[in-house]
Amino acid sequence: MTEFLHPSIFFVACALAVWLLPGRLGRWLPPVAAALAIASVLAMQPGVYTRIGYLGLTLGLGRVDALSTVFAHVFAIQALIGFIFALHVEDRWQHVAACMYIAGAFGCTFAEDYVTLFVFWELMSVASTFLVWLRRMPASTRAGIRYFLFHILGGLLLLAGLLLRHQATGTFAFEAADPAAARFYDILIMLGFCVNAAVIPLHAWLPDAYPEATVTGAVFMSAFTTKTAVYVLLRAFTGFEILGIMGTLMTIYGVIYATIENNARRILAYHIVSQVGYMVAGVGVGTAMTVNGACAHAYAHILYKGLLFMGAGTLLYAAGTAKLSDLGGLYRRLPWAFLWYMVAAVSISGFPLFSGFVSKTMTITGAAEAHHTWLALGMEFAAVGTFLSVGIKLPYFAWFGRPDPGIALRPVPRNMYVAMGIAGLLCFYIGVQPGFLYRLLPNPVDYVPYTPWHVLQSSLLLGFTGLGFYLLRHKLVPEAKINLDFDWVYRMIGRVVLALARRPVEQIDNWWTEFYNRAGLRGLMNVADGSAWFDKRAIDGVVDGTALGVRRVGRTATGVQTGRLQDYLAAAVVLGLAVFAVVWYAG
Amino acid sequence: MGQHPTPPSALLSAPARKLRNLMFAALALLVLLNLFIHPHEPHFGLDAYAGFWAVFGLVGAVVLGRAAKGLAHTVLGKNEDFYEKGTEDSMHAAPAEQKPPHHH
Numbered sequence: 257m258t259e260f261l262h263p264s265i266f267f268v269a270c271a272l273a274v275w276l277l278p279g280r281l282g283r284w285l286p287p288v289a290a291a292l293a294i295a296s297v298l299a300m301q302p303g304v305y306t307r308i309g310y311l312g313l314t315l316g317l318g319r320v321d322a323l324s325t326v327f328a329h330v331f332a333i334q335a336l337i338g339f340i341f342a343l344h345v346e347d348r349w350q351h352v353a354a355c356m357y358i359a360g361a362f363g364c365t366f367a368e369d370y371v372t373l374f375v376f377w378e379l380m381s382v383a384s385t386f387l388v389w390l391r392r393m394p395a396s397t398r399a400g401i402r403y404f405l406f407h408i409l410g411g412l413l414l415l416a417g418l419l420l421r422h423q424a425t426g427t428f429a430f431e432a433a434d435p436a437a438a439r440f441y442d443i444l445i446m447l448g449f450c451v452n453a454a455v456i457p458l459h460a461w462l463p464d465a466y467p468e469a470t471v472t473g474a475v476f477m478s479a480f481t482t483k484t485a486v487y488v489l490l491r492a493f494t495g496f497e498i499l500g501i502m503g504t505l506m507t508i509y510g511v512i513y514a515t516i517e518n519n520a521r522r523i524l525a526y527h528i529v530s531q532v533g534y535m536v537a538g539v540g541v542g543t544a545m546t547v548n549g550a551c552a553h554a555y556a557h558i559l560y561k562g563l564l565f566m567g568a569g570t571l572l573y574a575a576g577t578a579k580l581s582d583l584g585g586l587y588r589r590l591p592w593a594f595l596w597y598m599v600a601a602v603s604i605s606g607f608p609l610f611s612g613f614v615s616k617t618m619t620i621t622g623a624a625e626a627h628h629t630w631l632a633l634g635m636e637f638a639a640v641g642t643f644l645s646v647g648i649k650l651p652y653f654a655w656f657g658r659p660d661p662g663i664a665l666r667p668v669p670r671n672m673y674v675a676m677g678i679a680g681l682l683c684f685y686i687g688v689q690p691g692f693l694y695r696l697l698p699n700p701v702d703y704v705p706y707t708p709w710h711v712l713q714s715s716l717l718l719g720f721t722g723l724g725f726y727l728l729r730h731k732l733v734p735e736a737k738i739n740l741d742f743d744w745v746y747r748m749i750g751r752v753v754l755a756l757a758r759r760p761v762e763q764i765d766n767w768w769t770e771f772y773n774r775a776g777l778r779g780l781m782n783v784a785d786g787s788a789w790f791d792k793r794a795i796d797g798v799v800d801g802t803a804l805g806v807r808r809v810g811r812t813a814t815g816v817q818t819g820r821l822q823d824y825l826a827a828a829v830v831l832g833l834a835v836f837a838v839v840w841y842a843g
Numbered sequence: 844m845g846q847h848p849t850p851p852s853a854l855l856s857a858p859a860r861k862l863r864n865l866m867f868a869a870l871a872l873l874v875l876l877n878l879f880i881h882p883h884e885p886h887f888g889l890d891a892y893a894g895f896w897a898v899f900g901l902v903g904a905v906v907l908g909r910a911a912k913g914l915a916h917t918v919l920g921k922n923e924d925f926y927e928k929g930t931e932d933s934m935h936a937a938p939a940e941q942k943p944p945h946h947h
Contacts, residue, residue, distance in 0.1 A: 515907060516915040640903035708880050716877060716896040719870050724904025726863075732908055738926075739919040747926070 260305035260318050262366065263293035263332060264359040264376075271355035274348050282348050286355055290336035293362070297328045304368065313428070316368025322698040323551070324365050327487045329696060330555045331361055333682070334479045334562055341566055341675035342472035350390050354476050357383035361480040365487060369428040370418040370445075373488065377414065377452075381407035384481060387473030388465050396468040403465035406746075410451030410458075417444030430488075435495040435542075446493050453485035453536055455502050456509050459529050460743040463513065466525040467578070471569040474521060478565045479558045482528055486535040486554050493539060494547060500540025500623070504634040506533025511641025513741065518734045520568040520578040520650055524561070527646050530638055531557050531604070537635065538619045543626045544699040549619030551697050556611035556686060560603040563679040564646065567597030570672055571654060574665040580653040580734035585660030593668070594655045596676035601651055603683040605643040606714055611683045613714060614690035614705040621703065640721045647718075648725045653734050873897070 270289035274282035302325075305318030335358050345351065360383060363376030381404065388400035420441035422428055433442045447458075454462045462482070466474050493499060510530025517523045531553070538550030570593040572578040575586070587594050603610035606617065616639065624632035686693050694701040725732070855863065877893040889895050 511907065512911045512914070515911040516919070636899065637903050637907070640900055641907050644904050644907060707883070709882055712873065712876055712880050713882070713896050716873050716894075717900040719873055720897045720900030721904045722866070723870060724901050724908065728905060728908040731912055735915070735920070736923060737915065737920040738923055739915055740921060741919075 259299070259301040259303065260320060261296040261299075262306060262318060262362070263296050263328065264362040266290075266292045266296070267335075267355040267359035267362070271352045271359070274351045274355065280346060283343060283345065283351055286339035286351050287336060287343065289355065290332060290339050290358075293332040293335060297325065297332045300325060300328075307368075313371065314369075315372045317363070317372055318366050319368040320366065322696075323487070323490060326551050326555060326696045326698065327365050327483065328362060330558045331358070331365065331480065331483075334558050335476075337559075337562060337675050337679050338472065338476050338479065340678070341475055341569075341672050343671040344669040345470075345472055347390060349386070350470060350473065353383050353386035353390060354473065357387065357476060357480060359383075361484050364484045367430060370414075370421070370430050371428050373430055374411070374414060374418060377484075378411050380481060380484065381411060384473075384477055387477055388469045390473065391468060391470045393468070399465045399468035402746075403461045406451065406458075406461035410448050412448075413444050413451065414448030417441045417446075417448060420444065430491060432494060433492050433496075435493075435497070438496070442493075446489075446496070449485050449488050449493070450502075451485075452481055453489060453532055454482055454506070454529050455499075455536060456506050456529065457742040457745075459506070460741055460746055462528060463517075463522050463525040463741065464743055466528075467519050467521040471573050474569060475562050475565045478524070478528060478561045482532045483535075483554050483558055486532060486539065486550060489536065489539045490547060490550060495542030496540055498540065500537050500542075500628060500631055503533045503535070503537030503540055504631045504638075506530060506536060507635050507638030508641070509533075511638050511645055513739060514645035515641060515649065515732070516739055518580050518736055518738075520571060520580060520583075520654060521565065523580075523645060523650055524564050524568055527564075527604075527642065528561060530642065531561065533638065534616060534619050534635060537623065537631055541623050541626050541628055541631065543622055545622035545625065545703065546619055548694075548697045548699050548701060548703075549615065549622050552615035552618055552693055553612075555693055555696070556603070556615040556683070559679050559686070560600040560611060560683050563596060563600035563676060563683065564604065566672065566676050566679065567593050567600060568650075570668055570676075573672070574668050575663045576666070577663075579736065580650065580657075581736040582661070582663070583654045584658040585656065586665075587655040588660065589665055590655070590668070592673050593676070594651065596673075596680045597651060597655075599680040599683055601647045603687065605647040605718060606639055607718060608687075608706070608711045608714055609684070610687035611693075613687055613710075614693065617705060617710055617714070618703050636717065639717060640724075643718050643721045644725055648722060649732055649734075652725075652729075870897070 266289040267286075270285050273285050277285075300320050302321050303318075304316060305320065307314050307316050307318075309315075338354070339351075342351065342354065357380055360376045360378075360380035363379065364373055367373040367376060385400050385404040385407070388396050388403055390396075418428065418441075421439075424439065424441060433445075451458045451461075466477055469477055489499065507530045510526045510528070510533060513526040514523045514530065517526060534553050535550040535557075538546040538553065568578055570590065571583065571586070574590060574593075575583060577583065599610070603612045606612040616635075620632050620635045620639075623635065690705055694703075874894050874897050877897070882890055
């Protein structure tokens with residue numbers, strides 16, 4: 257036990273302390289918890305720790321090996337950077353939600369069995385939903401509900417898969433599946449993972465919810481959800497060729513939308529889809545080199561994508577909008593945000609000397625050497641789109657583009673710049689000292705990034721992409737529009753289902769009213785009132801008007817008398833647990 | 844879009860023009876270097892030729908920019924209140940279809 261202290265402990269304890277401590281004291285604690293987490297990750301030795309018996313089942317909470325360590329390493333660093341960025345936030349519930357969310361991410365990373373994984377997986381879903389809701393705006397409330405529904409779907413796929421798998425194999429062990437003999441339950445589990453990895457067309461929640469999250473919440477969310485999903489895909493589904501193809505499609509799909517979107521944070525969100533595509537493709541190709549590439553890219557990506565979200569978040573915080581069509585010419589008034597954003601932008605674009613160069617080229621070269629030429633070419637094309645959209649278009653129209661429209665700017669707290677500085681310096685450090693990152697990777701590294709050819713090839717690709725932007729700069733002007741995505745399909749499905757379900761639900765509601773009127777279930781009703789009171793007071797205490805907002809939206813969305821989305825969600829969770837219990841005792 | 848009475852280059856100040864020309868020179872230099880520095884092992888025929896990645900980057904950027912904007916101007920682009928309209932209107936009527944935005 258001395259060699260392993262589970263990092264989730266620090267964050268759960270921190271969440272409790274922030275909740276209980278009076279006044280503003282609590283917000284200084286999360287960076288301390290993150291620093292302790294970094295220390296515990298650095299002190300870890302490979303092995304298996306913290307096994308606990310529960311209901312006759314052995315739950316493994318502490319599998320430490322090269323693969324879990326590299327993810328835990330960057331999770332801990334990004335937690336520290338994120339909490340420094342969020343130091344000025346006075347709303348304690350945002351800190352509590354972020355702490356629980358990160359605790360969930362560490363729990364998934366060290367989980368040895370599917371039951372443990374599932375528990376922490378759901379913790380992440382719930383906590384991250386609050387990072388959206390706590391922005392306390394009607395659009396955030398609605399986006400948060402859609403986000404949560406999507407993650408319930410992913411969680412249920414995972415749950416169904418792991419239960420079927422247990423029935424067939426008698427084990428919950430979280431181990432690699434065989435690509436040559438994939439069973440139905442493997443596919444279900446993989447689909448559950450793919451929801452969180454934002455594999456198209458299951459990605460719709462990401463560009464929908466991230467732009468609506470709090471300024472600091474989006475920084476956390478950009479780091480943990482999709483990368484935890486990449487980790488579990490690496491653990492279980494390395495070498496599944498379909499992931500190689502889907503990943504490459506993701507890289508291109510994401511940059512197409514990033515090129516036309518107007519909201520800076522939505523551009524970055526679409527670009528997560530693209531970047532996670534490189535990692536998913538690395539998992540799918542499945543050679544030692546592409547697995548390394550996926551891990552290295554996840555590590556580098558968490559740092560620079562967090563920094564990009566910090567830069568765009570600073571725009572939103574200072575100017576009150578992240579819409580490029582309303583911004584422009586801000587380089588004189590927000591020079592530091594511009595500088596650190598550009599460090600992240602050249603990192604993500606894969607400029608030599610910055611972190612993306614030492615990780616992205618590894619995945620692409622690995623795919624090419626494994627004779628997946630089309631995948632490699634697709635990823636090179638997406639690299640062009642990356643620089644075009646996130647590297648040039650976004651900063652050009654936010655910081656240059658046109659004369660400063662003279663928006664009144666809110667002063668930016670210094671801690672936000674400190675966090676950006678740390679992230680920016682790390683992006684540069686990894687770019688010039690790739691050995692630091694390569695030593696952490698699960699397989700021995702046989703790849704030298706700094707050869708004359710690699711440097712020249714990247715320079716040619718990026719330089720001429722820049723020329724392409726120069727020629728198109730009047731065509732690419734951002735427009736105050738939104739763009740349809742698979743999101744539209746899901747919303748339409750939702751509407752059709754609600755329209756179909758409306759009549760039967762109303763009928764059941766009528767029968768039920770009739771039934772308890774006749775049976776006189778007064779006692780039961782009192783209990784129900786009590787729980788409703790608790791729900792209203794407790795939940796509203798947490799998010800002020802948000803719970804009421806949720807109910808209002810729920811009512812509008814369902815259009816039925818009893819349409820309280822929260823109650824349905826609670827009922828769904830209870831039902832899920834009941835199904836689990838029945839299967840458990842029957843099996 | 845693109846209705847500029849004067850050609851864009853004429854709007855550039857003297858230092859900006861200088862910077863632009865410097866950039867063009869750097870791009871030319873990169874292609875020149877490509878004549879002497881070759882790939883470790885070409886993975887498909889064309890990438891053995893000097894300038895392949897220059898053409899790939901330029902054509903890729905232009906094709907992507909044109910295609911993406913084309914999609915936005917035809918099927919994908921909607922007004923910002925597109926979804927809000929759908930929820931506040933009657934739930935049973937299909938949301939009013941928006942006309943594709945005009946840009947010319």
